[in-house]
Ligand SMILES: Nc1ncnc2c1ncn2[C@@H]1O[C@H](COP(=O)(O)OP(=O)(O)O)[C@@H](O)[C@H]1O
């Protein structure tokens with residue numbers, strides 16, 4: 001207990017002594033910090049950007065749904081096997097009905113029929129939609145994108161094929177700049193559809209590649225009526241809220257679909273069951289490599305900075321040889337001198353870290369203009385931790401040199 | 415009471431293949447309350463002896479016992495502790511921390527002794543008061559005269575209440591008058607019952623002590639009490655001042 005108290009006291013004194021030395025030689029301390037400032041700015045800015053990119057990406061694919069399984073002809077990101085997938089039997093509305101009937105556990109199931117953008121008209125205005133979706137009322141639970149005015153269509157709208165639709169925010173803005181879109185009739189491929197809801201804003205997606213706010217969603221029955229495509233392949237989305245059950249549900253879907261599509265035993269599936277996860281995996285694989293390269297480069301800059309600081313600390317030890325001799329003569333033990341120089345290097349690096357953060361914080365606000373993140377608190381902690389470690393690493397050898405000096409020779413040093 | 419006992423102490427420096435015998439077979443005893451001067455020509459081994467006595471260095475051969483404890487085989491940290499608790503150094507070149515004020519310089523040994531900050535400050539102020547620098551507590555060395563700097567150094571040596579004060583040519587960098595003032599201060603300290611070992615090459619400085627040990631070629635040439643000890647007094651200093 002007494003020993004711990006003494007160690008704490010020694011540490012405190014060591015820190016006070018080094019603070020004094022830093023105060024006395026402010027200019028050198030500031031110049032020394034430069035070694036780490038650049039590295040810290042690089043680390044924090046890059047980490048912030050990487051986190052921001054990932055968040056932007058997740059946001060842009062979030063409409064796919066975290067816990068949603070998509071039964072599809074195509075394997076997402078299946079790439080080169082595209083021809084093989086295309087030749088598979090279509091996934092049809094009929095198969096959707098059968099799957100829904102047989103599947104024992106799910107929270108929502110919806111068919112999704114999709115077509116690319118068309119021109120939409122209202123009076124003399126027109127807008128281009130990114131996608132047109134035909135689905136059922138259960139789609140609401142799957143996409144988790146809610147209408148912020150009006151409503152989503154109901155089971156009855158689907159069953160009776162009412163000519164209604166829900167539109168994205170951007171379409172609403174383009175067609176109805178000054179009026180309420182609800183209950184207005186728009187024209188899609190020559191057919192009149194009544195707008196019953198406007199979806200909440202979802203953002204521009206990954207660097208604005210897909211506009212999620214210019215989609216149109218209508219009952220699948222209406223989709224078949226006005227756009228057709230009854231013979232085209234669809235997706236069946238199955239939502240399972242309980243993460244732990246997803247794998248079981250996937251196995252059941254696989255078995256049911258094999259039966260429905262009459263896949264002989266021993267033959268591979270002629271359909272795919274996709275999840276959002278594959279996009280994340282792909283992202284991590286590609287962006288991960290870039291991130292690692294960036295981390296290696298910044299680590300290198302920190303390493304160079306550490307060498308610079310070590311160099312200056314060595315010079316400082318030599319310059320202060322006599323001071324070290326005096327301290328030793330009047331009773332400073334080896335560890336007291338070691339602690340003094342180690343904490344000096346560490347404090348200088350922590351100051352450098354703080355300066356680095358002060359520079360990179362406005363930078364992160366700039367990044368925030370493009371990506372949905374400011375500097376996360378973890379990055380601040382990371383920066384301080386790195387500064388601390390760099391301080392220890394660059395201070396240990398000079399501090400050891402100082403601690404080992406022979407007092408007689410140190411006192412004689414001119 | 416015996417504080418220092420040296421028995422057959424030798425110190426050999428190896429410079430390349432050559433061996434320098436800085437001390438050969440030095441034996442001596444110093445009692446508590448003694449005022450001893452170590453004299454000798456340049457190169458005779460005074461500083462080497464002083465470093466060994468001050469536990470800054472260890473002898474190559476022989477036994478050094480300090481207050482009955484064998485220090486000749488102690489490691490660096492044990493020696494540091496002895497220096498901190500038992501020895502007060504006064505150097506020719508003062509050896510103060512240049513950028514710290516008088517108070518911090520005097521505090522320094524107490525920091526390494528683990529004395530809490532408030533106690534430390536009080537004791538350092540008292541020591542400065544004792545050497546006549548009560549009004550110079552926050553002056554830095556470059557704001558003080560040579561004599562005042564040496565007083566700060568003496569305060570630093572006294573603050574831990576050590577068993578011995580070791581002074582290596584303490585007046586070597588001072589003019590005669592200031593040197594005399596410092597010798598007066600040493601006399602006061604001696605009269606308070608402290609043990610002082612003074613290294614000098616000047617005969618009249620050595621005669622302030624009550625015993626002179628003369629070194630030559632690393633050996634004790636003579637070790638005798640001073641017959642007519644020179645006791646400095648303020649009026650004599652004043653007289654000198656006026657005549658100049
Ligand atoms: N670190 C050292 N390395 C080698 N020789 C030394 C060293 N210190 C002192 N000497 C030698 O030891 C002898 C005694 O030196 P020193 O104790 O400094 O004498 P003094 O202080 O009486 O002038 C001298 O010959 C000196 O050259």
Ligand SMILES: [Mg+2]
Nearest residue numbers: 457460461462
């Ligand atoms: Mg000498």
